[in-house]
Amino acid sequence: MNIYLYLNRFMTALADYGLMFLIPLFVFQTTQSAQLAGLAFTIEYLVKVFFSPVAGLLIDRYPLIKLMSLVNITRAFVSILVATGLFILDGQNNQIIFALVVTLSVFNGFGFAINFMAQETLLTQLIESKYFSKVQAKVQSLEQTALVTAPIIFAAALSIAEFHWVLASFIFIFIIANMALLKGAKQDVFDEPSDRLLSLKQRLAANFSVGQSYLFNSKPLQRIVLSTFLLNLIYGTLLAIGAPAVIGYFEKDAGSFASLQTAGALASIIVLIMIVRLSDRTTPTQLGIIAFVCVSLGGFISGFANSFEIFVIGAMLILGFDGMFNVYIRTRRMEIIARKDYNKVMGLLMIVNNVSKPLSGFIVFSLGHWFSVLEILIFATAFASILTFSLKLFHTSEEESTLLENTE
Secondary structure, eight states, rough: OOOHHHHHHHHHHHHHHHHHHHHHHHHHHOOHHHHHHHHHHHHHHHHHHHHHHHHHHHHHOOHHHHHHHHHHHHHHHHHHHHHHHHHHTTOHHHHHHHHHHHHHHHHHHHHHHHHHHHHHHHHHHSGGGHHHHHHHHHHHHHHHHHHHHHHHHHHHHHSOOHHHHHHHHHHHHEEEEEEEEEEEEOOGGOOOOOTTTTTTTHHHHHHHHHHHHHHHHHHHHHHHHHHHHHHHHHHHHHHHHHHHIIISSOOOOOOHHHHHHHHHHHHHHHHHHHHHHTTTTTTTHHHHHHHHHHHHHHHHHHHHHSSSSHHHHHHHHHHHHHHHHHHHHHHHHHSSOOOOOEEEEEEEHHHHHHTHHHHHHOOOOOOTTTHHHHHHHHHHHHHHHHHHHHHOOOOOOOHHHHHHHHHO
């Protein structure tokens, strides 16, 4: 990957994490409701999860770079429209304001799903499998750098400007991302997909069939999917309770919420740098076990926290080692899934892997009447941890090799 494609990756990640920071914060500040903040989170992640098969289908049918460019343009346009609507309303009519923000969440979910699938597919085209762990660690480091800078930039922006002006600034982020994409893309990436003449129904059915075959016939893939589902339950619960916990439970301000995300991102960068150095001496499964144990520990620390500082320590473990777990699952998927089938299988896997994220938001929305947000995090962490290790979802490298031979 050249410098322009890295810039594109950074800018799209900056937009994704910026909106993930701003939307729940704005909803909670506007409505003072942890349940509505959780609902907004749920809606966005439902779109991200269930749009994934359609994203894979679009990648099959249309030129990759043109599709990514269209996504950038659309998201910029929607950001301006929603910002204009919020400016006109000027804080009046919370129902319409919430509807506008949810609309923004929906389009952010669409854009994220397509960009994620497209960028992962692009990596499979550009990177040899033996270098994939190192490249993924570097890309993850770049994305975590965006996660560090996004809260800092947008918290500072909120201190001097209203939310709608901050939201309007996203048009510049998407324009820069699009220019970098078009400048950095190689000509062969513009080639027409080979199966673009198939109907949408035929392509979706074919993709689902390929993904179903992998999922049902590969024991290693099944274990990866289930462990990812459970880890995302902890991760998603932390994201869903973030703003209510910081601003409501610990009575801090938006700057403290930004510092929480920044601390987590810095922890992730440190972890990912460590992965680059250790990748030659550890197996993907060892990375996965370390990551899951640390995320679970972080969930319990944050859940039982009696101060904001302790809550941040737990969150740093969750957010930091989630990046390590992502390297594990992406590397293992590359070992199992044939490159020609990658974007076909990923549509189904994205649903199964990530449905726990909107589920966690729905749990916060449903249980908010009876339990505190920290108690909900404890329940989610205990459930995920007990189930993961009782089902023995991780295997040693030798066991993985045997399992893979049996599925080929």
